[in-house]
Amino acid sequence: MWSEGPPQHWAWLYILRVITLHEFRARYRAQALGMVWSLLNPIVMMGILSLVFTRVFRSSTPNFPIFMLIGLILWNFVSTSCNSATGVFVSYAEMVKRTVFPRQILPLAIMLSYAINFMIEASVLFLFIPIFPDAFRLSPALLLIPIVLAFLVLLLAGAALIVSVLNVVYRDVAYLVNTGLLILYWLTPVIYPVDVVPEPYRAVLKCNPLAGIFNALRGIIMRGTAPSLLMWASIVIPTLVLFGISWLIFRHYERMVLDYV
Numbered sequence: 240m241w242s243e244g245p246p247q248h249w250a251w252l253y254i255l256r257v258i259t260l261h262e263f264r265a266r267y268r269a270q271a272l273g274m275v276w277s278l279l280n281p282i283v284m285m286g287i288l289s290l291v292f293t294r295v296f297r298s299s300t301p302n303f304p305i306f307m308l309i310g311l312i313l314w315n316f317v318s319t320s321c322n323s324a325t326g327v328f329v330s331y332a333e334m335v336k337r338t339v340f341p342r343q344i345l346p347l348a349i350m351l352s353y354a355i356n357f358m359i360e361a362s363v364l365f366l367f368i369p370i371f372p373d374a375f376r377l378s379p380a381l382l383l384i385p386i387v388l389a390f391l392v393l394l395l396a397g398a399a400l401i402v403s404v405l406n407v408v409y410r411d412v413a414y415l416v417n418t419g420l421l422i423l424y425w426l427t428p429v430i431y432p433v434d435v436v437p438e439p440y441r442a443v444l445k446c447n448p449l450a451g452i453f454n455a456l457r458g459i460i461m462r463g464t465a466p467s468l469l470m471w472a473s474i475v476i477p478t479l480v481l482f483g484i485s486w487l488i489f490r491h492y493e494r495m496v497l498d499y500v
Contacts, residue, residue, distance in 0.1 A: 251340065251341055251344060254340055254344055255344050255347060255348050255351070258344065258345065258348035258352075259348040259351045259352045259355070260352075262348060262349055262352035263352040263355045263356070266352070266356075278359065278360065278362075278363055280315070280360075281308060281311045281312050281315060281360055281363060282308075282363060284311050285304055285307050285308040285311055286304075300432050301373075301374075302371050302373060302374035302461065304367075304371065304374075305364070305367060305371050305374035305375075305461065306374075306432070306457060306461065307429075307430055308363070308364065308367070309364070309453075309456060309457055309460060309461075310428065310429040310430055310453055310457075311429065311430075312357065312360045312361055312363070312364075313357075313391070313429075313452070313453055313456065314424065314427065314429045315356075315357070315360065316353055316354065316356070316357040316360075316391075316395070317391075317395060317420075317423075317427075317449065318420050318424075319353045319356070320349065320350040320353040320354070320395050320398075320399060321395065321398050321399065321402060321416060321420060322416060322417070322420070323349050323353065324346040324349045324350055324398070324399035324402055324403045325402045325403060325406045325412060325413050325416050326403075326406060326413060327345045327346050327349050327399075327403050328342075328345060328346075328403055328404070328406070328407045328496055329406070329407070331345055335496060335497065336497065342404075342489075342493050342496055343400060343489060343493075345403065346396075346399035346400050346402075346403035346404075347396055347399060347400070349399060349403075350392070350395050350396055350399040351392075354392060364460070374461055375460060375461065376460070376461065376462055376463030377463070378459075378463030378464075380458075380459045380463050380464060380465045381459060381460070381463075383455075383459055383465055383466070384456065384459055384460075387452055387455050387456055387459070387466070387474070388456075390448075390452060390474050390475065390478045391449075391452050393478055393479075393482055394448055394449070394452075394478045394481060394482065396482065396485075397478075397481050397482035397483075397484075397485035397486070398481075398485065400485045400486060400488075400489040401484075401485040401488050401489060402416050403489075404488070404489045404492040404493060404496065405488070405492065407492070407495065407496050407499045408492055408495055408499050423447075423449070426444065426447055426450075427447060427449045427450055427453060428444070428450055428453050428454065429453070433445065433450065433454060445473055446473065446477070447477075448473065448474050448477040448478050448481070450473070451466075451470050451471075451473040451474040452474055454466075454470065455470055455471075455474065
């Protein structure tokens, strides 16, 4: 579908952009506060969990509120994009039936619409620089943030492709995604540092590419340290493998979408 020449490619990119912006705008339609909710949600969660872990459980992690805020913002991007992409073909059933376009555009557009949300939520970090000045480091390592985020987007693109197409054929996938995200939440260092996990569980945890991405971004932002080669390997290799598998599964089931929507 993508081999019909450059003009066709630009048409598909235009459709991707239109659907992405439509999904993003529709999310806040008829809401009085609009995008403010995207900013309030991680801040409220950070406040509650920081109170629990600093006053009740006495976490020794330096600048724990910022540590947690970074994790919550990243996780919100992961969970919302995966959950929403799961039912995208059912939501856009009429469009799928009546028009011809690369089916992968729909789950990718949903994921990218939440990437816009993510960027808005991530801007909250700037508000906390004067409050927690020791939690941030200005260093050349900050230039690596777009690269790490690109692998996060690629990882979520693969997840969006596979859950969206499988949910069309097997409607139980939506429930499996919810359960899987709950398990993945605790297997990813969202609210706890990897260092508190004992071996050999810590080694297993590091095989999770999300763990590598979360740790890399926290290291860059909070300590000004670039990811090690081992950390890069834990991010790049699983992400590329998972995306490749997701792409193959999507292409296998893509032809069945019209029969099941």
